Amino acid sequence: MAKVPGSGARRAALKMLDVVLRRGETLEQAGGAANGLPSFADRALARAIAGEVLRWLVDLDALIDSATREKLPEDAKARMVLRMMLAQVLRLETPPHAVVATALPLLAGGPKRLAHGVFATLTRQGVELPAVPSLPPKVAQRWGERAEAIAAGITGPPPLDLRLKAPDLTEEMAVRMQATSLAPGHLRLPRGASVTDLPGYEEGSWWVQDLAASIPATLLGAGEGPNGQRRVLDLAAAPGGKTLQLASAGWDVTALDINARRMVRLRENLARTGLSAHTVVADALEWEPSEPFDAILLDAPCTATGTCRRHPEVVHRIGERQIAGMVEIQRAMIRRAVQWLEPGGVFVYAVCSLEQEEGEEQARWIDSECGLRPLPVSSKDIPPGIEPTPEGWVRTDPGMLPEEGGLDGFFIGRWQRPPAGNG
Structure with missing residues (x-):
């Protein structure tokens, strides 16, 4: 039988979703x-198909369940294919006939008629997705009062953020690249730009880095004392955005990471x-x-739930066990890092996580257990529109700065080792 054009992409998306939802791997690993x-x-x-299914999974399942007499098992292949079919029609604006032609072959030897019937019923009804994706109940509970705003921030993939090597050229580069800027040294472009084709790439004028991810290194200031x-020390440094920031700010940087492959990328960016x-x-x-x-600067390994705008699978694959680990x-x-500080030295802890256990609770633990004194962050230390918490920490999430395109979720705290002779 002749292969239907486009069926290969759908088959690959099905495999990717299986790897993420059944085996718990990341979308990048499944790629x-x-x-x-x-x-x-x-x-x-x-x-794109896999990403949209993961963003809207709860709502897609609700539609599917509304059109079946008996609930399909969560891991049923027919459910997964229906999720993909609906995501294409409702999010990617694929014509229904093309969806049917490319999706039903994925159910060869299976319930094609069921999938076709459910899809036809829903499209005939003119169903729509809500304006904001629904979060799994346990995730919404973890993220508390900010859950709805965060969900609104993950409706689609984020824009492209760049960090300039020379912040004093922000205005000039913004004009040159037709970009907006939310802080000195930052540029934001619409999603979809080819990174290697942008002005300044070959000259090494910038690197890709979300605005929130640039805050931890900014809190250390200039390297000249x-x-x-x-x-x-940039601890857990790869892929290297903070290393580049610190080096451009005049620091003598040691970048350490356990992942040799990711460190190759860091060295390539240093060379560029x-x-x-x-x-x-x-x-x-x-x-x-x-x-x-x-x-x-310890940008610690974490659950990375703050990157849910670009990695929507974290909403479904991260739970209490992963957080505790x-x-x-x-x-x-942290215990090892604080031992390596000079008296009077500054320690910045950051995670791209939305979980209290990895952020606020860790900060309280550092306050009580690590012999450091808090060095609170003030409004002048961070980009406009972001305010420190009452404790002097920084907490960002995808629901912040919505008109400007949002932010990754980060927790950031800053401390100082008491100078010699001070308790």
Whole structure:
């Protein structure tokens, strides 16, 4: 039988969703299912279908359940294919006849008639998705009073944020790239721009970095101190946005990460931007520095639920077990890191997580257990429109700055080791 055009992209999307929802892997890990497709357009379509299903999963399931006498099992292939069919019609504006032609072959030997009937019933009814995706109840409970705003922020993929090597060129580069700027050194462009084709890429004038992700390094200020260049450790550094930021701010940077493959990317970005840093591939729980640092930035391994705008699978694959595991890793890394600070040195802890256990609760633990004193963040330290918490921490989420395109979710706190002679 002749292969239906476009069916390969749908088959790849089905495999990706199975890897994410059944095996608990990330969409990036699952993306290999699309690598064998013949064109960039097919690969992009497979990822778009999978991404939209994951963003709207709760609402797609509600529609499917409204049109079946008996509820389909959660892991039924027919349910997954119907999710994809509805996502294409309701989010990607694919004509219904094209959806049917490319989706039903995925159910060869299975309940094609059921899937076709449910899809036809729903499209005939003119069903729509809500304005804002529904979150799984447990996730909404974890995210509390901000849950609805966060959900509104993950309706679609985010815009493209760039960080400039030379912040004083912000206005000039914004005009050159037809971009907006939300802070010195920041540019925001519409999603879909080809990164390598943008002005300044070859010259190394910028790198990709969400505005919220740029805050932790910003809180350390300039690298030049009264006694010359200061030393900073960027712990868990890859893929390197904060390393580049610190190097461009004049710090003598040591960038450490356990992932050798991701460190290759960091070194490539250093070479492209003409910035320098000492790079170390090592386990932070075993490595020992030769001398202490004036500052340490730990952007700790975490559940990454704050990246749900670009990685919607975290809404479905992260639960209490994953959060608890990350909390233990984070505390182990914090315990080691604070030992490597000079007296008077500054420690910044950050996670791209929306979970209280990884953010606010860790900050309270640092206050009580780590021998550091809080160094509260003020409004002048962070981009306009973002306010520190009453404790002097920073908490961002995808529902913030909605008119400007939102933010990734981060928790950030800052502390100082007491200077010598001070308790």
